[in-house]
Amino acid sequence: MARQEIKSAPEQGRTYTIEENELLDDGQRSDTMTINMGPQHPSTHGVLRLILTIEGETVLKAVPDIGFLHTGIEKTAEAKSYHQALVLTDRMDYLAPLSNNLAYSLAVERLLGIDDEINDKIKYVRVILVELQRIASHLVWLGTSALDLGAMSMFLYCFREREMILDVFELISGVRMMTSYICPGGLQAELPPGFDAKVREFTQIFPERLQEYHDLLTNNQLFLERTKGICVLSREDAIAYGATGAVLRGSGEPWDIRKVYPYSGYEQFAFDIPVGSNGDVYDRYLVRMLEMEQSLRIINQALDGLPTGSYRVQNTKIVPPPKWQITGSMEALIHHFKLFTEGYRPPKGEVFVRTESPKGELAFYIVSDGSAKPYRMHVRGACFANLQVLPRMVEGTFLSDVIAGIGSIDIVLGEVDR
Amino acid sequence: MVITAVSTVETVREKFPDAVVETVEFRNEQTIVLKPEHLVKVCTHLKGKLQYDMLETVTAVDWLERVPRFDVVYQLLSLPHRCFVRVKVRVGLRGEEHPALPSVTGLWPGANWYEREVYDLFGIVFTDHPQLVRILMPTDWTTHPLRKDYPLSGFDLPEPHWGGQIPYDTDPGVGGTYQQTLRTSEGRELNESRSQVNPQQEPGTSKRG
Numbered sequence: 367m368a369r370q371e372i373k374s375a376p377e378q379g380r381t382y383t384i385e386e387n388e389l390l391d392d393g394q395r396s397d398t399m400t401i402n403m404g405p406q407h408p409s410t411h412g413v414l415r416l417i418l419t420i421e422g423e424t425v426l427k428a429v430p431d432i433g434f435l436h437t438g439i440e441k442t443a444e445a446k447s448y449h450q451a452l453v454l455t456d457r458m459d460y461l462a463p464l465s466n467n468l469a470y471s472l473a474v475e476r477l478l479g480i481d482d483e484i485n486d487k488i489k490y491v492r493v494i495l496v497e498l499q500r501i502a503s504h505l506v507w508l509g510t511s512a513l514d515l516g517a518m519s520m521f522l523y524c525f526r527e528r529e530m531i532l533d534v535f536e537l538i539s540g541v542r543m544m545t546s547y548i549c550p551g552g553l554q555a556e557l558p559p560g561f562d563a564k565v566r567e568f569t570q571i572f573p574e575r576l577q578e579y580h581d582l583l584t585n586n587q588l589f590l591e592r593t594k595g596i597c598v599l600s601r602e603d604a605i606a607y608g609a610t611g612a613v614l615r616g617s618g619e620p621w622d623i624r625k626v627y628p629y630s631g632y633e634q635f636a637f638d639i640p641v642g643s644n645g646d647v648y649d650r651y652l653v654r655m656l657e658m659e660q661s662l663r664i665i666n667q668a669l670d671g672l673p674t675g676s677y678r679v680q681n682t683k684i685v686p687p688p689k690w691q692i693t694g695s696m697e698a699l700i701h702h703f704k705l706f707t708e709g710y711r712p713p714k715g716e717v718f719v720r721t722e723s724p725k726g727e728l729a730f731y732i733v734s735d736g737s738a739k740p741y742r743m744h745v746r747g748a749c750f751a752n753l754q755v756l757p758r759m760v761e762g763t764f765l766s767d768v769i770a771g772i773g774s775i776d777i778v779l780g781e782v783d784r
Numbered sequence: 785m786v787i788t789a790v791s792t793v794e795t796v797r798e799k800f801p802d803a804v805v806e807t808v809e810f811r812n813e814q815t816i817v818l819k820p821e822h823l824v825k826v827c828t829h830l831k832g833k834l835q836y837d838m839l840e841t842v843t844a845v846d847w848l849e850r851v852p853r854f855d856v857v858y859q860l861l862s863l864p865h866r867c868f869v870r871v872k873v874r875v876g877l878r879g880e881e882h883p884a885l886p887s888v889t890g891l892w893p894g895a896n897w898y899e900r901e902v903y904d905l906f907g908i909v910f911t912d913h914p915q916l917v918r919i920l921m922p923t924d925w926t927t928h929p930l931r932k933d934y935p936l937s938g939f940d941l942p943e944p945h946w947g948g949q950i951p952y953d954t955d956p957g958v959g960g961t962y963q964q965t966l967r968t969s970e971g972r973e974l975n976e977s978r979s980q981v982n983p984q985q986e987p988g989t990s991k992r993g
Contacts, residue, residue: 433920440905441929445936476811605837605863608894619863626866715810718859718870720840731857733845746841746859754897783920 397421405434409514409769412779414753416768423764428757435783443743447709448474448550451740456544458745459781462503464495464535465723467548472629473719473730474550477712480679487675488552489631490668494565495538495548496630497661497668501572502531503724503776504654511651511773512583515592520582527575530568537564551685552678562669569665576658584655593648597759597771600645607758608751611726612653613775617645623722630721634671635664647767647774654776684710709738718746725749725776747781787834787865789814795834800826805874815870823873824886827858831891836860836869839888842898844906848932852876854908856885875908887913905930 404415413434419427439458443451455470456463475481509524532542537558539545547554583589599609604617614621622639624632640656642649678685682701691698712734720729726748733742752775759775760768793807793814803822808815818826830836840859847853853876861868875883887910889895899910900919907928910916918925927934 433918433922436920438929441934441936479811606893608838608840608892621863716813716815716870717811718813718840718868727840729840729859731841731843731859742843742845744841744843744857746843750897751894754894 428760435779439784447738453546459778462499462724464499469721469728471550473732476717483679485675486673490672492630494668497664498531500661500724502528507776514769514773556677596647596767598646599759607755609755611748612650613752616642616650616653635667647770650774711738749777749781789867789869817872820873835864836862839892844902846932851878882909884909
């Protein structure tokens with residue numbers, strides 16, 4: 367009798383609403399089945415395990431099980447100096463390490479009270495890099511989530527363009543992924559010659575490549591059927607569960623930290639926030655596709671207006687003095703020695719600094735007790751909150767739509783588990 | 785009515801004079817420190833009347849020497865008014881192993897995972913939480929890693945006898961069921977002889993051959 371109590375909601379396409387009490391502890395239901403999806407499932411985008419209760423093809427209950435990639439980054443950071451803890455942030459959202467670096471650096475700078483010492487050159491370069499990183503991260507999302515839905519060629523095309531961005535990162539820092547290039551107090555090194563040309567090469571090629579992606583997917587009937595009206599998330603649910611980024615904007619809330627609390631000079635650039643209306647997989651797809659265009663706009667503006675200046679602040683209590691000074695000045699030598707043996711000591715206090723990472727709102731909560739190590743570093747990762755909302759999306763849909771749903775959230779388990 | 789972080793702090797001070805321990809401003813961020821018993825009441829007001837509709841994060845800070853020992857930190861964000869405040873409660877009496885706090889999942893369902901994380905890593909219990917189980921650590925873990933008295937790199941175990949293995953009667957923090965079967969390269973089991981092992985004896989030179 368309890369079997370057909372799932373009520374259909376035709377206005378939301380193929381989704382259903384389910385009463386909570388129908389799902390649990392119903393020993394009478396004979397044809398429900400509990401299956402494991404993950405943690406080694408290729409379409410869970412990492413080591414995510416979903417415990418799904420299904421009846422036929424319909425998912426009645428989905429319980430995400432996380433923690434397989436828990437590396438204790440917050441604990442480790444408590445034992446590192448502020449400069450050393452920077453490299454830990456690379457390893458969280460490993461598809462967007464520069465965005466993590468930026469969020470961490472902004473938090474430490476706010477803690478130190480040196481926000482206004484950051485010059486425009488540093489801000490512009492940071493903006494260029496994190497916007498490139500946003501495109502790179504979105505490309506991985508686009509490739510993998512389209513691959514999950516059967517569009518194999520998308521994966522290859524997206525990684526081709528991502529390779530160009532990684533080349534830029536390799537040029538500036540010598541490393542393709544774990545760059546640690548943005549650091550508290552500025553940047554690790556001066557921009558190399560050829561940076562501008564390399565980025566422009568990408569920005570010139572990318573618009574037509576983006577058009578290719580649109581041609582392949584946006585009006586593709588197969589893709590539309592897998593994404594339109596699938597895994598609908600209402601705006602109220604998104605806010606109540608703390609979902610941010612494209613998940614929140616896809617549900618119709620124009621919330622972007624870059625506009626609301628501009629950081630790192632974002633108020634100087636003209637860009638729009640794409641907003642969806644239905645909150646389904648397709649809207650989240652479109653939001654991210656349009657975001658890439660906007661990122662390109664920001665990069666072009668920043669490149670055109672790139673000011674000259676120092677690549678880090680002049681405060682030698684926080685950044686090391688230049689090498690030539692160390693050999694000639696006793697004071698510079700002492701500063702250098704103190705920085706690398708002990709580090710700097712921010713005043714007692716706590717800050718919560720939020721940024722818009724490719725996945726959503728990435729915030730660092732850092733508590734200082736006046737020592738050279740963060741007393742507590744908490745990371746409010748976007749993926750953690752966005753993943754929590756997954757059961758709201760997939761319960762009542764078909765099993766195959768769960769895969770579309772996971773892909774549309776764009777999770778990185780390194781950030782979920784930290 | 786325009787609501788800002790500063791006006792929120794004033795409103796809470798006015799409306800709940802008994803609940804507020806202190807308010808702090810640092811780097812333009814407002815913190816309201818509340819008494820734990822008034823937490824839900826004040827949060828209901830913040831959510832309902834002042835439209836703090838998003839809970840960004842819940843976390844904790846362990847001040848090992850202090851009484852009360854823990855800060856539990858709630859970051860609230862108001863989307864309509866574009867402002868944020870930090871609400872803090874202090875819990876943990878001297879010697880209290882698992883301090884308890886009321887859960888705010890009734891107000892913000894998103895608090896669910898964050899409170900599980902705080903329980904997992906700090907051992908703070910949230911009463912009337914729908915499903916308070918560990919989230920990041922394995923479910924049979926017995927300790928709380930983000931506490932300041934938790935070692936950074938493993939437990940301080942006695943000197944191992946056999947090539948760096950953990951003595952199998954010592955709990956490394958994962959409960960009593962931790963057992964390993966140790967074998968020599970020939971496949972002989974070493975477990976039964978390990979209780980009478982002589983620390984001076986060279987590995988692999990057991991008299992039983």
